[in-house]
Each structure stands twice: as C-alpha cells, then as structure tokens.
C-alpha cells in the first residue's frame with residue numbers, strides 16, 4: 001500500500017502520536033516527521049524551554065506557521081497535542097492530508113503522563129487526581145477540534161492495536 005499524502009496523528013498528550021508515528025512510518029516505509037521535533041530544531045531549544053521563556057501564545061503562532069509553510073508529502077506526521085486546537089490549524093491539517101484522532105481515556109493518558117516531569121509544560125508538576133482533572137479540563141475544550149479528524153480511533157471500544165487499526169483502514173481505502 002502506498003501513501004499519496006501525509007497521514008496526521010493527533011490527540012491529547014500521551015496518546016502515543018510520536019511512539020506510534022515511528023512504528024507506522026516503518027511499516028509503510030515513509031518518512032516520520034514530528035511537528036514538536038521540527039519546531040525544537042528551529043527554536044534550537046526544547047518546547048518546554050520555548051514555552052517557559054516566550055509563552056504559550058508565541059508557541060502556538062510558531063506551530064501554526066510551520067504547519068502552513070510545510071509542503072505536504074507522503075509521510076506520517078505526529079502532531080503536538082495542542083496543534084489541532086489553535087488558529088485555523090485543523091483546516092490546514094484536513095486540507096493537507098488524512099487526519100486520525102487517537103482517542104484514549106483520561107485514566108490511560110494520566111498514567112502515561114505521570115512520569116513526564118517538566119517536559120510537558122502544560123501539565124508540569126501535576127500528579128494523580130490533579131493530573132486527571134487537568135487532562136479532563138483541557139480535553140473538554142479540545143475534543144471539538146480533535147473530532148474534526150477524518151478517522152477516529154477509539155481505544156476503549158476497539159481495544160485493537162492502533163497500528164493494526166490504521167493499517168487496516170488504509171488497506172480498505174486502497175481497494
């Protein structure tokens with residue numbers, strides 16, 4: 001199966017966009033791009049350092065600029081957790097490729113994020129119930145954007161491995 005346009009992975013921090021992106025790109029033999037990593041390269045510093053020194057609004061502007069400037073090509077692109085939810089990024093994403101929302105329960109996200117330390121500034125220092133509350137709060141605003149994705153992978157319903165699920169969907173549209 002051959003990708004003809006980018007496949008964008010989106011969803012909340014910790015849903016596995018970066019981890020899965022690498023695996024999918026390997027399986028499909030296409031490049032793996034990670035919007036956070038592309039920005040870190042341009043900034044010459046980590047996302048956390050950028051947000052902590054210049055603020056979230058400056059980060060969102062940079063994120064949106066790069067998404068718009070980027071010339072679409074067949075690849076897997078793992079987006080940042082907030083990327084679809086600011087400016088008109090979701091339209092840019094939908095115009096440039098196929099978008100997939102990886103929808104995971106709050107508890108799973110919290111478990112995975114409980115060891116992230118200071119690397120994710122929006123949830124830095126939060127643990128246990130406080131972390132779950134913060135995730136739920138952010139999600140209640142963000143879900144309206146995530147749900148604009150072309151495909152939605154529901155972890156709790158399918159329990160099927162997301163890589164398998166996506167490869168299956170791709171083979172169906174290929175036919």
Ligand SMILES: Nc1ncnc2c1ncn2[C@@H]1O[C@H](COP(=O)(O)OP(=O)(O)OP(=O)(O)O)[C@@H](O)[C@H]1O
Nearest residue numbers: 012013014015016017018019020036080081112120
């Ligand atoms: N399928 C999985 N099962 C268990 N743990 C996972 C899985 N996928 C990712 N993780 C773990 O969850 C954490 C977050 O994963 P990852 O960095 O891929 O998420 P992300 O969606 O890219 O997050 P961000 O929006 O912050 O970039 C990592 O510690 C990773 O090892």
Ligand SMILES: O=C(O)C1=C[C@@H](O)[C@@H](O)[C@H](O)C1
Nearest residue numbers: 013036047080081082120121
């Ligand atoms: O969900 C978010 O807002 C973020 C997620 C990360 O991927 C980074 O883009 C950054 O830490 C912000």
Ligand SMILES: [Mg+2]
Nearest residue numbers: 017018036078
């Ligand atoms: Mg990531």
